[in-house]
Amino acid sequence: MGSCFARYETYSFFHPAPPPPPSPIKVLSPPPSSLPTATKSSNKVGIVLGIVAGSLVMLLLCLFAIRRKFKFAFFWKHAVLRKENLDSEVDSEIGHKQEINFNLENIKAATSDFHEDNKLGEGGFGSVYKGTMPNGLQIAVKRLSVQSSQGKKQFLNEIKLVAKIQHRNLVNLLRCCAEGSERLLVYEFLPNKSLDKILFHPERSQELDWPKRLNIILGVARGLLYLHQDSQLQIIHRDIKASNILLDEKMQPKISDFGLARLFQLDETHVNTMVAGTLGYMAPEYAVGGQLSVKADVYSFGVLILEIMCGRKNSDSRLPLEYQSLLEWVWRLYRDGNIIDIIDKAILKYFPNEQVSRCIHVGLLCTQGNPSLRPPMINVYTVLLDNSVTNLPNPAKPAYLSITQDNVPRRASTSTSTSATSSASSTTPLAYPSINDTSITDLGPR
Structure with missing residues (x-):
């Protein structure tokens, strides 16, 4: 017995065309409202930590620079004091303090600013002047030459040695003065000279x-x-x-x-x-x-x-x-x-x-x-x-x-x-x- 088959398509199936390519699979991301809160927080913390770390590094660098500056200034000042102000060191060497202040101003006044009339002698490392302090004490001041490098060495040598030895047949060093470029040794004055x-x-x-x-x-x-x-x-x-x-x-x-x-x-x-x-x-x-x-x-x-x-x-x-x-x-x-x-x-x-x-x-x-x-x-x-x-x-x-x-x-x-x-x-x-x-x-x- 005969049968009948009916077919309906939206395209011609008597001359079929190649099927269309499959549609790409789309991965649907969740809506913004569904992002995890932890991810947002970690990003913010990272940014904040970076800023803080950078600030700390800059702060440490600044502190280090300031420290070096102050340290240098301290030691420079200390070196200047050791070089130019030897009175405190001489106190420890001589072992006592003088009642008279043998600073440069007073020594200049005592010697009339190293006047030629007060010169007692002159040598290769400087000159010697007679002076009278305000209390009447007579002194002999050896003024070492600024141009003499050996004079500076002798200045320190005399301080170290004469201050530590005491004898009636050795000259008595009263004081020294080092201010600016001046190097002065103050001795007892001996009236009969040499x-x-x-x-x-x-x-x-x-x-x-x-x-x-x-x-x-x-x-x-x-x-x-x-x-x-x-x-x-x-x-x-x-x-x-x-x-x-x-x-x-x-x-x-x-x-x-x-x-x-x-x-x-x-x-x-x-x-x-x-x-x-x-x-x-x-x-x-x-x-x-x-x-x-x-x-x-x-x-x-x-x-x-x-x-x-x-x-x-x-x-x-x-x-x-x-x-x-x-x-x-x-x-x-x-x-x-x-x-x-x-x-x-x-x-x-x-x-x-x-x-x-x-x-x-x-x-x-x-x-x-x-x-x-x-x-x-x-x-x-x-x-x-x-x-x-x-x-x-x-x-x-x-x-x-x-x-x-x-x-x-x-x-x-x-x-x-x-x-x-x-x-x-x-x-x-x-x-x-x-x-x-x-x-x-x-x-x-x-």
């Missing part, structure tokens, strides 16, 4: 009779003995000379000018160092080779003794050649037994022959060329003080330095540093006799 001003003066040398000369020799010996052995610090002065021996109103001697002084270890026999001092007073092993020991001061003291005994400087180019070197001249007369011609005419009226001969003998012992032959200051002082000490060794020929202007050892530097109330003595240099006494070593360039 030994060279009297000893080498043709008229004033008459004031130094034999008892006074012997007292000066003993006083300087006591001062050196204290420096070398009895003080809490072993000190080599390095510049013992007539212009650095000051005299008070009773002609009592005081060693001054410690700008070149050097601390020495008790277990050291010698040290090698740059040469500084005054030629004519310097030991040859120190002047030529830079070997410094306490025996260098012994040598200088020996030269000083002979100057006091003879009343003349250790070198005088105005004299005939055979008389120019004091040590050579004295040695020649002493070897020939001619003591009278050695002695200064100012003391010829009265002098005990034994004491005078002993002083000359000790002076020659101290100036021997071999440092090991020079006696230590304890022996020197004992022999000078006690006439009962006999059997002194015979001195060897002194190792003197003949002075010529064109023959200065390169390492040696003459010091014209002035004492608290005196100018430096003039010095010129030098020919050095060999140990065998038969040849002369020329120290000049060949």
Whole structure:
């Protein structure tokens, strides 16, 4: 039996076209009102934390910069105070405070602003002026040269050393002042100034009779003995000379000018160092080779003794050649037994022959060329003080330095540093006799 099939489509199915592509699947996001609240909060917190962290970093950087600025300012101020205001440090060094205020203004007033009429002396590192404080105290002010770098070093050296040593035969440092570019050392004033001003003066040398000369020799010996052995610090002065021996109103001697002084270890026999001092007073092993020991001061003291005994400087180019070197001249007369011609005419009226001969003998012992032959200051002082000490060794020929202007050892530097109330003595240099006494070593360039 037949059937019928009916079909209805919206497109022609007799000639079918390819089916259309499937529609893309759409992912429907929830409406804004349905977003989680936690996501919004985390975004806000992240932004806030970033801002806060950045602010903290900037704040820390600012604080660090401010701290560095204040720290630098503090240490700079501290350094300036240490450099320019040394009074507080000197208080601790000296151990007491002065009732008088030794500031720059008062020192200028005391010295009439460093007037030339108040100048007592002048040296390579500065000048010395007399001053009177408001209470009537007389002072000697060493004003170190602004242009001298060595002067600044000597300034600090004297503060450290002189403030720690006290002895009746050492000059007394009252105070120091460092304001701006000024470097001032204030000492007690000694009315008779320095030994060279009297000893080498043709008229004033008459004031130094034999008892006074012997007292000066003993006083300087006591001062050196204290420096070398009895003080809490072993000190080599390095510049013992007539212009650095000051005299008070009773002609009592005081060693001054410690700008070149050097601390020495008790277990050291010698040290090698740059040469500084005054030629004519310097030991040859120190002047030529830079070997410094306490025996260098012994040598200088020996030269000083002979100057006091003879009343003349250790070198005088105005004299005939055979008389120019004091040590050579004295040695020649002493070897020939001619003591009278050695002695200064100012003391010829009265002098005990034994004491005078002993002083000359000790002076020659101290100036021997071999440092090991020079006696230590304890022996020197004992022999000078006690006439009962006999059997002194015979001195060897002194190792003197003949002075010529064109023959200065390169390492040696003459010091014209002035004492608290005196100018430096003039010095010129030098020919050095060999140990065998038969040849002369020329120290000049060949």
